[in-house]
Structure formats: C-alpha cells, structure tokens
Ligand SMILES: [Ca+2]
C-alpha cells in the first residue's frame with residue numbers, strides 16, 4: 001500500500017472516531033511510527049490533564065506531552081495490518097507516557113498514581129487510597145519525588161509559602177516510634193529521604209513528637225506535619241500487567 005493510501009486511511013480512521021466520540025481534535029499530525037498514530041488533542045495545563053484526555057479516549061493507548069509548549073498528543077494504535085513507513089515523528093522535546101490503568105490514574109515507571117484533590121487528614125487519606133486498592137505514595141528515589149511534584153503539585157495558583165497549600169500526604173510516617181520513619185502500609189524503613197531544608201522539624205525539635213505524618217511539597221521535598229492536618233494526597237499502586 002502506498003503512502004497516500006495509508007494517509008487517507010488514517011485520516012478516515014481519525015475522522016470516524018472523532019465524530020463518533022465527539023472528541024475535539026484540533027489538528028492531526030500526519031507523521032507516524034510503526035503502527036501508531038498521533039492525535040493532537042489540544043494544549044493542556046499539565047501531564048495529568050493530558051493523561052485524563054487519553055484515558056477518556058478509548059482509542060488512545062499512550063500519550064505524549066511537551067512540558068514547555070504544553071502540547072498533548074494521544075497515540076492511537078493502528079491494529080489493522082496497515083504497514084506504516086519508518087518516518088520518525090515530528091514531536092520534539094516530548095515525553096511519552098503509557099495510558100493510565102484507569103481514568104484519572106497516571107503511570108510512571110511501572111506504578112500508577114492518583115491525585116486526591118480534596119483534603120483529608122492522613123488516616124482518612126490512607127483509607128481513600130485503600131478503597132481504590134492502593135496505598136499512600138511511597139517515594140523511593142529522587143526521580144519519583146520530582147515527577148510527583150511536577151505532575152501533581154506545581155500549579156500557578158500555589159501561594160509563595162511553600163508549606164501553605166500545593167502539598168500532599170505521602171505514606172511516610174513515624175507514628176510508631178518518634179524519629180523512625182517508615183512507609184505505610186508495609187512499615188518498611190525509609191531508605192531514600194528527601195527532606196526540605198530544616199526538616200523534619202529541626203528548627204523546632206520539641207514539635208517533632210506532634211508531627212508524625214510526612215507530606216511532599218511542590219519542590220518534591222518532604223516535611224513532617226501533624227497527621228490531623230488537612231492535605232491533598234497521592235495514591236500509588238503497581239501496574240497490574
Ligand atoms: Ca513509589
């Protein structure tokens with residue numbers, strides 16, 4: 001099949017699906033690799049909203065996001081035997097993500113993450129995650145910490161005080177023994193840590209005993225807080241497949 005015929009088939013495919021599902025395709029990238037086809041959704045505010053668009057698009061199998069331009073592309077898998085050319089995509093400076101396992105979940109390095117926007121005390125946040133067969137996020141390395149803050153916490157509306165808003169509960173805590181930090185629910189000892197300057201409570205050590213739950217700040221660093229503080233939260237689970 002020649003390239004013109006392939007292009008025609010692809011435009012036809014996208015048009016049909018776009019009309020049927022009433023998705024607002026504002027443009028179509030006509031370059032493709034292997035058996036995939038990129039569909040430009042629109043410029044989105046975050047990786048999360050790009051992932052949600054892909055989740056809501058039944059044909060989308062993974063998505064591409066450009067942090068600088070905020071461009072969001074869904075990629076449709078062309079599983080119809082069409083042989084495509086070896087052209088590389090025209091999408092530069094982008095990061096590819098596999099579609100989240102469910103709507104509103106986003107995958108990163110084999111785990112899936114959910115951002116709980118409404119605020120809750122730590123134990124309630126833990127229960128919210130449990131209800132979704134997941135746990136409060138366990139942060140094992142700097143890549144995960146920075147990905148979480150970039151994906152879920154850095155927002156235009158964050159206040160200048162880094163402790164005030166745009167923070168989320170993690171599973172980190174020292175509820176059982178003061179100063180011995182573990183990850184809930186396994187209670188495994190924390191190996192990697194990423195404390196914010198003067199944390200945990202180094203400036204006010206006498207308050208450390210009342211601050212037993214750890215939240216992640218928008219810079220990816222951590223802070224200990226009273227567990228009754230109302231915070232947004234991030235749930236994590238392994239990808240099932
Ligand atoms: Ca983790």
Ligand SMILES: [Ca+2]
Pocket residue numbers: 174178179208209210211212213224
């Ligand atoms: Ca403490």
